[in-house]
Amino acid sequence: MKVLVIGSGGREHALCWAIAKSEKLSTLYCAPGNAGIKDVAECVDIGAEDVDGLVAFAKDNAIDLVVVGPEAPLVLGVVDKLEAEGIKTFGPSAAASVLEGSKGFMKDMCAKAGVPTAAYGRFTDADQAKDFIRKHGAPIVVKTDGLAAGKGVIICQNEEAAFRAVDDMMGDKIFGDAGSEIVIEEFLDGEECSFFALIDGERALPLAAAQDHKAAFDGDKGPNTGGMGAYSPTPIATPDICDKIMETAITPLIKTMAAEGCPYKGVLFCGLMVKEGIPTVLEYNIRFGDPECQVLMMRWKSDVLEALQAAAEGRLDDITLDWHDETAMVVVMAAKGYPGSYKKGTVIKNIDQANAIEKAYVFHAGTKADGNEILATGGRVLGVTGRGTSVIEAQTTTYQAVDAIDWSEGFCRRDIGWRAVERERLGS
Ligand code: AMP
Ligand code: GLY
Numbered sequence: 001m002k003v004l005v006i007g008s009g010g011r012e013h014a015l016c017w018a019i020a021k022s023e024k025l026s027t028l029y030c031a032p033g034n035a036g037i038k039d040v041a042e043c044v045d046i047g048a049e050d051v052d053g054l055v056a057f058a059k060d061n062a063i064d065l066v067v068v069g070p071e072a073p074l075v076l077g078v079v080d081k082l083e084a085e086g087i088k089t090f091g092p093s094a095a096a097s098v099l100e101g102s103k104g105f106m107k108d109m110c111a112k113a114g115v116p117t118a119a120y121g122r123f124t125d126a127d128q129a130k131d132f133i134r135k136h137g138a139p140i141v142v143k144t145d146g147l148a149a150g151k152g153v154i155i156c157q158n159e160e161a162a163f164r165a166v167d168d169m170m171g172d173k174i175f176g177d178a179g180s181e182i183v184i185e186e187f188l189d190g191e192e193c194s195f196f197a198l199i200d201g202e203r204a205l206p207l208a209a210a211q212d213h214k215a216a217f218d219g220d221k222g223p224n225t226g227g228m229g230a231y232s233p234t235p236i237a238t239p240d241i242c243d244k245i246m247e248t249a250i251t252p253l254i255k256t257m258a259a260e261g262c263p264y265k266g267v268l269f270c271g272l273m274v275k276e277g278i279p280t281v282l283e284y285n286i287r288f289g290d291p292e293c294q295v296l297m298m299r300w301k302s303d304v305l306e307a308l309q310a311a312a313e314g315r316l317d318d319i320t321l322d323w324h325d326e327t328a329m330v331v332v333m334a335a336k337g338y339p340g341s342y343k344k345g346t347v348i349k350n351i352d353q354a355n356a357i358e359k360a361y362v363f364h365a366g367t368k369a370d371g372n373e374i375l376a377t378g379g380r381v382l383g384v385t386g387r388g389t390s391v392i393e394a395q396t397t398t399y400q401a402v403d404a405i406d407w408s409e410g411f412c413r414r415d416i417g418w419r420a421v422e423r424e425r426l427g428s
C-alpha cells in the first residue's frame with residue numbers, strides 16, 4: 001500500500017514510525033513531515049492545511065490510504081475532498097469534525113446521546129450568560145464555543161471572575177470570533193485522563209487510556225500547554241472504567257452521530273474527569289492526542305496500518321489488537337520560553353545516543369535538518385519516549401534518554417507520571 005500521513009508533529013512521527021513497520025506498506029509519504037520523520041517516510045513539501053495541494057498529490061501518486069494527524073485539515077474538509085476523488089482516508093468528515101470545532105455542538109450531541117457530561121448552557125447574549133452564572137454559582141467554567149488554540153477555557157473560582165470571562169470573550173472578543181458564542185458549564189472535580197477509540201462509522205474499537213500533563217512546569221504549575229508528557233496505561237483508567245467509558249461515552253455518541261447524519265470515522269479522543277470510579281466527559285477531539293499518540297504507538301504491537309485502513313473502510317469487525325504489557329512514557333522537550341515566545345534554530349545534539357538506549361525512542365515534533373545538524377523549529381521540539389515493566393521503570397528509561405540529549409536551549413518537566421509513580425510507591 002502507498003500511504004500518505006498529513007502533519008509535522010510528534011504525533012505524526014509516531015504514526016509514521018508505527019505504520020512503517022507494517023508488512024502491507026510499500027511507500028510511506030508524509031506532508032510536510034520533519035527531520036525525524038524523514039528517517040521513516042519520504043517527506044513532501046506540502047503544508048498540512050493546503051487541502052488542494054494534498055488532494056492533488058494523493059491523486060497523482062495513487063495513494064491507497066491517507067492518514068490525517070492534526071485537526072485543522074479535518075475541519076477544512078480534507079477527508080470529504082479526498083473521498084470525493086475516491087481516495088480512502090482515515091479521519092472524520094468536516095460535518096463530524098464540528099465535534100471538536102464547536103463546544104456547543106459537542107454538548108448538544110452529548111445531551112442527545114445521554115453521555116454523562118457537566119451541566120451547561122450555550123449563550124450568544126452576555127446578560128443571559130451572567131444570569132446563568134448567578135443561578136449556578138462558582139466554581140464555574142466559561143468556554144469559547146470555537147477553537148481558541150487551547151486557551152478558550154477559563155475556570156472561575158468566583159462569580160466576579162466568571163462575569164469578567166464573559167465580558168472578555170463576548171465584549172472585548174479576546175479570542176476573536178471563537179468567543180461570539182460561549183458555553184458555561186458546571187465545574188467538575190477529579191483526575192483527568194484521555195481515552196482513545198477507533199471508529200468506522202458504526203463500530204468502535206477501544207485503543208487505550210493515557211494521562212497527559214498540560215501545565216508547563218513541575219508540580220502542574222505554570223501556563224497550560226499542548227501537553228508536556230504522557231504515559232499509558234494509567235492506573236486511574238482501570239479496565240472497569242475503560243468499559244464504562246465505552247458504554248457511556250463512546251458507543252452512544254457514535255450511534256447518535258450516525259443517526260444525526262454525520263457518522264464518525266477515524267480516531268475519537270475523549271477527555272474525561274474520573275471521580276470515585278465514575279468517568280464524566282470533558283471534551284471530544286477528532287484526532288490522536290499529542291503527545292498521547294507517542295505512547296499509544298510505543299505500546300501498540302499488532303499492525304497499526306491494517307487497523308487504520310479497516311476503520312477507514314468500515315471493517316473494524318475484522319480487527320483484533322495486540323498491545324505490549326509494559327508502560328510507555330513520553331517526556332516533551334520544549335524550547336525555553338514555550339508556551340510563550342522562544343528562539344528558533346538552536347542546535348540539538350546526541351539524539352542518536354538517546355535512541356541507542358534500549359526501549360527508548362525520540363520522536364521529533366518541531367525540528368528540521370540542516371546538513372548534519374538538527375535544528376529546533378517549534379515550541380514542543382522532541383518527544384522522548386521509553387517503555388518499562390512499571391511506571392517507575394518507564395520513567396527511569398525515559399529520563400535516561402532525555403539526559404543523553406544535548407540541547408542547552410531546551411527544557412522539560414522532570415515529574416511526568418508523578419501520580420502513577422506515587423501510587424506505585426505506595427503499592428496501591
Ligand atoms: P477542554 O478543552 O474543554 O477539555 O478544557 C481544557 C481543560 O480545562 C481540561 O483539560 C480540564 O483540565 C479543564 N476543564 C474543562 N472543563 C472543565 C470542567 N467542566 N470542570 C473542570 N475542569 C474543566
Ligand atoms: N495532548 C492533548 C491534546 O492533544 O489535545
